[in-house]
Structure formats: structure tokens, C-alpha cells
Amino acid sequence: xxxxxxxxxxxxxxxxxxxxxxxxxxxxxxxxxxxxxxxxxxxxxxxxxxxxxxxxxxxxxxxxxxxxxxxxxxxxxxxxxxxxxxxxxxxxxxxxxxxxxxxxxxxxxxxxxxxxxxxxxxxxxxxxxxxxxxxxxxxxxxxxxxxxxxxxxxxxxxxxxxxxxxxxxxxxxxxxxxxxxxxxxxxxxxxxxxxx
Amino acid sequence: xxxxxxxxxxxxxxxxxxxxxxxxxxxxxxxxxxxxxxxxxxxxxxxxxxxxxxxxxxxxxxxxxxxxxxxxxxxxxxxxxxxxxxxxxxxxxxxxxxxxxxxxxxxxxxxxxxxxxxxxxxxxxxxxxxxxxxxxxxxxxxxxxxxxxxxxxxxxxxxxxxxxxxxxxxxxxxxxxxxxxxxxxxxxxxxxxxxxxxxxxxxxxxxxxxxxxxxxxxxxxxxxxxxxxxxxxxxxxxxxxxxxxxxxxxxxxxxxxxxxxxxxxxxxxxxxxxxxxxxxxxxxxxxxxxxxxxxxxxxxxxxxxxxxxxxxxxxx
Numbered sequence: 001x002x003x004x005x006x007x008x009x010x011x012x013x014x015x016x017x018x019x020x021x022x023x024x025x026x027x028x029x030x031x032x033x034x035x036x037x038x039x040x041x042x043x044x045x046x047x048x049x050x051x052x053x054x055x056x057x058x059x060x061x062x063x064x065x066x067x068x069x070x071x072x073x074x075x076x077x078x079x080x081x082x083x084x085x086x087x088x089x090x091x092x093x094x095x096x097x098x099x100x101x102x103x104x105x106x107x108x109x110x111x112x113x114x115x116x117x118x119x120x121x122x123x124x125x126x127x128x129x130x131x132x133x134x135x136x137x138x139x140x141x142x143x144x145x146x147x148x149x150x151x152x153x154x155x156x157x158x159x160x161x162x163x164x165x166x167x168x169x170x171x172x173x174x175x176x177x178x179x180x181x182x183x184x185x186x187x188x189x190x191x192x193x194x195x196x
Numbered sequence: 197x198x199x200x201x202x203x204x205x206x207x208x209x210x211x212x213x214x215x216x217x218x219x220x221x222x223x224x225x226x227x228x229x230x231x232x233x234x235x236x237x238x239x240x241x242x243x244x245x246x247x248x249x250x251x252x253x254x255x256x257x258x259x260x261x262x263x264x265x266x267x268x269x270x271x272x273x274x275x276x277x278x279x280x281x282x283x284x285x286x287x288x289x290x291x292x293x294x295x296x297x298x299x300x301x302x303x304x305x306x307x308x309x310x311x312x313x314x315x316x317x318x319x320x321x322x323x324x325x326x327x328x329x330x331x332x333x334x335x336x337x338x339x340x341x342x343x344x345x346x347x348x349x350x351x352x353x354x355x356x357x358x359x360x361x362x363x364x365x366x367x368x369x370x371x372x373x374x375x376x377x378x379x380x381x382x383x384x385x386x387x388x389x390x391x392x393x394x395x396x397x398x399x400x401x402x403x404x405x406x407x408x409x410x411x412x413x414x415x416x417x418x419x420x421x422x423x424x425x426x427x428x429x430x431x432x433x434x435x436x437x438x439x440x441x442x443x444x445x446x447x448x449x450x451x452x453x454x455x456x457x458x459x460x461x462x463x464x465x466x467x468x469x470x471x472x473x474x475x476x477x478x479x480x481x482x483x484x485x486x487x488x489x490x491x492x493x494x495x496x497x498x499x500x501x502x503x504x505x506x507x508x509x510x511x512x
Binding site for chain 2: 082085086090091092093094095096097098100101102131135136
């Protein structure tokens with residue numbers, strides 16, 4: 001599982017992967033890619049819905065929609081899809097609080113749903129998201145956008161839009177911070193020290 | 197959390213986590229065609245009721261089923277309890293048969309605590325669904341969920357609990373929970389329907405508890421009224437001269453409801469006796485949250501099962 005840091009203590013070794021400027025540029029580039037790949041705004045293109053996976057996928061989806069509106073002059077509905085109740089690792093961790101699920105008013109039936117998350121790691125969160133999607137409607141197709149792909153997939157899942165590919169060791173952690181939640185934008189790679 | 201036995205001693209942070217989960221579940225399921233979550237797949241919940249119940253048993257069953265747990269119902273009337281099996285042996289049997297959670301209602305106060313101690317060597321969780329005149333924690337939690345929705349919270353709010361406090365586990369559980377969230381609670385009842393020592397009940401530091409024998413002076417300043425049922429089945433003596441006299445002195449009539457502030461909410465844990473402790477017109481009015489309480493009851497019980505069964509095993 002990609003760790004979802006919240007005020008994590010200062011570790012021994014940290015390296016910055018993306019600065020605040022990099023995060024903004026990356027999201028802008030992903031917005032262009034979404035517009036192109038989904039033919040957004042073109043006549044005959046079906047509806048597109050962005051669904052962020054809480055915690056940090058939700059503000060990412062909102063930002064992505066903002067950029068899409070800016071570049072493509074198209075308003076895409078944005079929502080949030082919490083996958084906690086669909087996870088396969090609930091019994092391995094202390095009880096998790098639930099995130100917010102908020103579907104756009106029009107729902108997701110027959111729309112192209114772009115799932116948005118911060119880090120793609122094992123793929124298990126996305127597996128849970130696909131199950132959760134099935135319970136809330138029947139999208140025309142599902143795509144995946146992630147800010148960071150750090151590898152180590154445990155399931156046959158891949159992203160359609162990747163902000164940055166980062167080769168990592170399994171023991172390393174990628175911490176995404178977003179101003180909406182953490183006060184600032186940055187992506188850090190945390191390498192635990194010996195014995196950590 | 198391994199067991200949920202009462203609201204006394206329930207850490208407010210845990211209570212808040214349960215309420216937030218219930219709220220999240222309610223939003224998640226809102227407007228859905230398929231109300232089924234895979235979260236508790238493969239877990240087994242046994243409801244074991246030694247007393248009659250409609251809403252508590254049904255809502256636990258629905259709660260378990262909506263989360264994909266297997267739910268088995270045992271009622272005292274149609275089980276080996278009738279042949280004389282003790283509560284302890286029934287409990288050990290249910291645990292041995294594979295119950296991950298036993299939801300128990302029993303006429304004896306303290307039954308859920310005993311059950312939990314008998315099952316302490318197992319992984320089985322116990323939920324108290326009402327033990328005698330002691331506690332009914334999920335009812336207090338669903339009342340709190342309803343008050344949060346209607347009033348935005350209970351801190352600094354004045355809430356009256358009216359009626360048969362003596363026999364009411366709902367009143368006791370609510371006093372603990374409401375005061376721990378900072379509510380000012382007033383118990384309104386005739387002296388004969390108040391338990392001895394009620395003035396010394398432990399009260400959450402943030403809230404307060406007061407006793408009153410008269411309903412009318414309280415009404416204009418209340419944010420919520422919780423009306424209790426007069427429990428005829430537990431009354432073996434003259435607690436009041438007649439049902440009519442009780443109704444006149446303590447029943448929430450339309451005239452009394454009219455004195456309440458505009459925003460005040462009316463709650464009743466059910467089953468209600470219309471015309472006795474509450475007038476039918478009040479129970480059906482917009483300020484009554486009685487069906488909302490039942491709906492919230494399902495989500496609160498889902499949240500309780502989630503907190504007991506979904507996380508990693510905890511030492512008791």
C-alpha cells in the first residue's frame with residue numbers, strides 16, 4: 001500500500017522528488033494528456049468524470065479538473081470515491097477511518113471515469129476502487145491518473161496518465177504533500193535508515 | 197475496540213470515531229441501488245436475544261448483511277435456552293461455532309459484561325444490545341448521531357430525558373454519552389421512577405446532569421426532548437396512580453410540544469405508546485426524529501461492527 005503520510009516525523013534520509021513548481025507543471029501536463037486522450041470537448045466525445053481517491057487523490061482530481069477547464073474550456077464533473085470499505089488489508093491494520101465519497105450529481109453511468117490518486121504502488125487501492133465503482137454505477141470505461149508511479153505492482157494494473165515514474169526500493173516510502181491537506185506541495189522520497 | 201458493553205467508560209474519541217464512520221457509511225450508501233459492502237465478508241455475527249425486540253435486532257441484522265457478514269439470529273424462545281441452558285454455555289457454544297461477534301440482549305443487568313468475561317479467552321467480540329436496566333450503548337450512539345444531524349452537535353445543548361428513568365437502560369447510556377460530549381442533561385420523572393443514587397451518576401466533565409420532577413418549566417429552554425416508554429413489563433408496583441395521571445403530568449402532548457423552541461427535536465427510542473408518553477400528533481410532527489433514529493440505528497450498528505471486526509485483532 002502506498003503510505004498516506006500525515007505529518008510524518010522527520011526521517012533520517014529524505015530526497016525531494018517533485019517541488020511545488022514540479023507538482024503544478026506535472027498536473028498541467030496530465031490535464032493536457034487527459035484532454036487529448038479522451039477527446040474532451042470534441043463533438044461526439046462522451047462525458048468524462050474525474051474521481052479522486054481520498055485522501056490526496058481528491059484534491060488532485062479537483063486541481064486536474066481546474067487545469068482541464070483552463071486548457072480545454074470544458075467543465076468536467078469531479079467527485080471523490082472512498083475505497084476503505086473495499087480494501088483487502090483491513091484486518092492487517094488498526095481500524096481505518098472512512099474517507100469522503102461524493103459522486104457528481106449526474107452519477108457515473110456511461111461516463112468515462114478517470115480515477116485519480118497520488119501514488120501508484122501495489123495496485124491494491126485501485127483494485128478496491130474498481131470494486132467500489134461497480135457498486136455505484138456502470139461507467140463506459142475507466143482510466144487511471146496518478147501523480148507518482150513508484151512500481152512494485154502486485155496486480156495487473158497500470159496507469160493511463162503518470163505524472164512521474166520513480167524507480168524505488170520496496171522499503172522506501174513516497175510521501176505526497178498537497179497544500180489543501182498538508183499546507184504545501186511537495187513529493188518526498190523517504191529512505192529508512194539501517195534497522196528502521 | 198474488542199467489545200462494546202456500555203457508554204460508561206467509552207472513550208469519547210472512540211465514540212466520535214464510530215459516529216464519523218456511521219456518517220461516512222450513510223453518505224456512502226445514500227441513493228445507491230445496491231446497498232451491499234464487502235467489508236465484513238466471511239465474518240459471522242450472531243444476535244442472541246433473551247428479550248423481545250424489533251428495531252434493535254432487525255437493524256443489527258441489516259447492518260451485518262449490508263456489510264456482507266453472515267448474520268445468525270438466536271432467540272431465547274426457540275433455542276436450547278428453553279431447555280435450561282445457561283447464558284455461559286450458550287455463549288461458549290456460539291463462540292465455538294465460529295461467531296466473530298455476539299450481539300446480546302438480556303433481562304439481567306450486567307449480562308453483557310459477564311458474557312465478555314466468559315469469552316475473554318476467545319476472539320469473539322460482544323456487543324451489548326441492552327442488559328436489564330443497565331446500558332444500551334448502540335441506542336445512545338444512534339441518538340447522538342441523530343442529534344448531531346438535527347442540531348449540529350450537543351455541546352452546551354439542553355436535553356431532557358423524560359419518563360421512566362428507573363427502568364431505562366437508554367437513559368443511563370444516554371446520560372454517559374451526552375454529558376461526555378458536553379450536553380446539559382435534565383432527567384424529568386416522578387420521584388418513583390428515578391433510580392436511587394441517580395444524582396451521583398458519573399457525568400462527563402464537559403456536561404452536566406440535573407434532576408427535575410416537573411416537565412413544564414423545562415420545556416421553553418430545551419434543544420431536544422427524549423421521551424422514554426413507560427415499561428409496564430418491568431413495573432411490579434404502584435409507580436404512579438394511573439396511566440392517565442402519568443400522561444397528564446409527563447406525557448408530551450401537542451400543547452407541551454408547542455411550548456418547545458422552534459428548533460427543538462423530539463426523540464423516542466421506541467417502541468412508543470401513543471397517547472401515553474407521547475401524543476400521536478407530536479410523534480408524527482416534523483420535529484420528531486423517530487424514524488430518522490431508526491435509519492441512523494442501522495448505520496451506527498454498521499459502524500460498530502466495522503470498528504469491532506474490520507481492523508486487526510486487538511488484545512482484550
